[in-house]
Amino acid sequence: MVLGMTRARRAGLAALTLGLAAAAVLHGRLAAPPVFDGIVVPPEPYRWESPPPNLRAGNKPPLSGEATLPVLNGQVAGGGVQTSDNQVVIYFGPGTFKAPAGTQTVKCTIAPDPNPPSASTGVEIRGNVYRIGCVAQPGGAPVTLASSYHLTLRFPPGAFKEIQYNDGSGWRTLPTLQSSGGDPYAGVNAPGFGEYAATAPTGAAASGASIFALLGRYLEFWGILAFVIFFGAIAVIQELRRRRHRAPARPRKRG
Amino acid sequence: MIQVGLAAPRRALGLTGLVLGAALLRALLLPLGDLPSTLVFGGCLLAIAWFDRGLSPAEARWGRGRALVVGLLVGAVLLAPLTAGSLSTRGLDGFWTWAALAALIATLEEIAIRGALFRHWRDEAGPVAAIVAGAAVFALIHLPRYGWGAMPLDAAVGLALGGLRALTGRVLPCAVAHTIADWGAWFWA
Numbered sequence: 001m002v003l004g005m006t007r008a009r010r011a012g013l014a015a016l017t018l019g020l021a022a023a024a025v026l027h028g029r030l031a032a033p034p035v036f037d038g039i040v041v042p043p044e045p046y047r048w049e050s051p052p053p054n055l056r057a058g059n060k061p062p063l064s065g066e067a068t069l070p071v072l073n074g075q076v077a078g079g080g081v082q083t084s085d086n087q088v089v090i091y092f093g094p095g096t097f098k099a100p101a102g103t104q105t106v107k108c109t110i111a112p113d114p115n116p117p118s119a120s121t122g123v124e125i126r127g128n129v130y131r132i133g134c135v136a137q138p139g140g141a142p143v144t145l146a147s148s149y150h151l152t153l154r155f156p157p158g159a160f161k162e163i164q165y166n167d168g169s170g171w172r173t174l175p176t177l178q179s180s181g182g183d184p185y186a187g188v189n190a191p192g193f194g195e196y197a198a199t200a201p202t203g204a205a206a207s208g209a210s211i212f213a214l215l216g217r218y219l220e221f222w223g224i225l226a227f228v229i230f231f232g233a234i235a236v237i238q239e240l241r242r243r244r245h246r247a248p249a250r251p252r253k254r255g
Numbered sequence: 256m257i258q259v260g261l262a263a264p265r266r267a268l269g270l271t272g273l274v275l276g277a278a279l280l281r282a283l284l285l286p287l288g289d290l291p292s293t294l295v296f297g298g299c300l301l302a303i304a305w306f307d308r309g310l311s312p313a314e315a316r317w318g319r320g321r322a323l324v325v326g327l328l329v330g331a332v333l334l335a336p337l338t339a340g341s342l343s344t345r346g347l348d349g350f351w352t353w354a355a356l357a358a359l360i361a362t363l364e365e366i367a368i369r370g371a372l373f374r375h376w377r378d379e380a381g382p383v384a385a386i387v388a389g390a391a392v393f394a395l396i397h398l399p400r401y402g403w404g405a406m407p408l409d410a411a412v413g414l415a416l417g418g419l420r421a422l423t424g425r426v427l428p429c430a431v432a433h434t435i436a437d438w439g440a441w442f443w444a
Contacts, residue, residue, distance in 0.1 A: 006315065008382035012421025015386045019415025020332050026408040027336035041440045042353065044343050058346070242308075 046156040064111040092149035103136035129197040148189040155198035167194035264379035282399030300363040307371040316424035326428025330435025337443040365430040369420040386417035
């Protein structure tokens with residue numbers, strides 16, 4: 001018991017101590033986002049393998065990713081691999097990959113390609129080209145695909161149309177699903193191992209980059225923000241006035 | 256007095272439902288984008304706080320300066336585990352707009368949960384119920400965005416902020432601590 005404190009304050013002090021201790025422990029154990037108000041933190045700047053001249057100064061090189069997956073009865077259990085900068089993520093279900101007999105594990109890698117094959121005529125590669133591959137271990141024998149796996153690829157700001165795939169025989173387009181809400185990610189059902197890249201028609205402008213679209217976007221944001229701030233300010237002023245009216249008159253000093 | 260304590264906290268439950276309803280509405284609007292759904296959520300919290308504003312004359316409160324200092328300290332403690340991670344490469348270009356919005360939503364959440372909701376639960380069921388209910392609501396309203404994995408952390412932070420509210424008698428330090436913890440996500444998440 002803390003002397004001189006009301007029950008509410010004692011409960012408050014206990015809850016504050018317990019909550020802070022629990023939060024400190026959970027921060028370390030959970031891979032949970034540290035924002036408590038539900039606002040998405042914008043992603044870090046895109047990491048370029050070969051940055052445009054104006055982005056060269058602050059650019060950080062893209063990171064690769066790898067995972068070693070167990071093999072059970074000749075099949076790789078489901079799982080996922082992603083690059084350390086989260087620019088590429090792949091997911092697959094059980095049985096998607098088939099490993100040769102005697103395989104104990106399968107090693108999958110995703111790596112940015114510093115010397116990718118050229119894009120087809122009329123197509124521009126947007127951002128990095130990533131090479132995705134899986135090999136059986138021990139031995140390094142190739143792993144075959146029984147079905148497609150899911151690939152999510154981040155693309156840099158600017159134009160984007162679709163993800164293309166190159167298995168060594170040339171680039172081909174894949175049916176691409178772009179994330180909603182303006183997130184710079186797109187996904188495909190990847191048909192094989194090889195190289196993947198975000199692409200756009202040569203010279204294409206970013207979708208919605210017209211002056212009216214930009215104006216609309218800014219008006220929406222600032223308009224709603226101004227609305228909330230305006231009415232918030234009115235609420236605060238009214239509250240202060242109400243409190244002032246409610247405050248009991250101080251007794252006058254005599255004499 | 257005993258009758259009040261044992262009666263069903265109807266008003267508190269109603270208000271809890273409204274706050275959770277606002278979070279549900281936000282979850283339903285998420286396909287429209289993060290910003291519109293967040294601002295609608297903020298508008299709902301503002302409306303709840305506005306229509307349910309009130310004072311508890313009997314409640315003892317800390318002075319503003321002291322409460323502010325405690326809020327800053329609690330925010331720093333919440334932020335501390337994050338600083339062990341690597342710094343993000345985000346510049347300050349987009350920070351100010353994001354930070355203003357984060358502070359606004361954090362403050363509105365605190366006004367609704369640690370303000371109106373806390374007051375009703377405390378008056379109808381006692382301070383412990385007010386702290387626990389606030390922590391539960393805080394964890395639940397973040398469920399659609401972060402999933403079940405984040406619930407324990409959000410509940411723990413909600414418990415700490417509820418405790419801060421009960422200790423100081425003010426919403427101000429809760430809003431300050433919440434905002435500071437949010438801002439850290441820009442630099443370390």
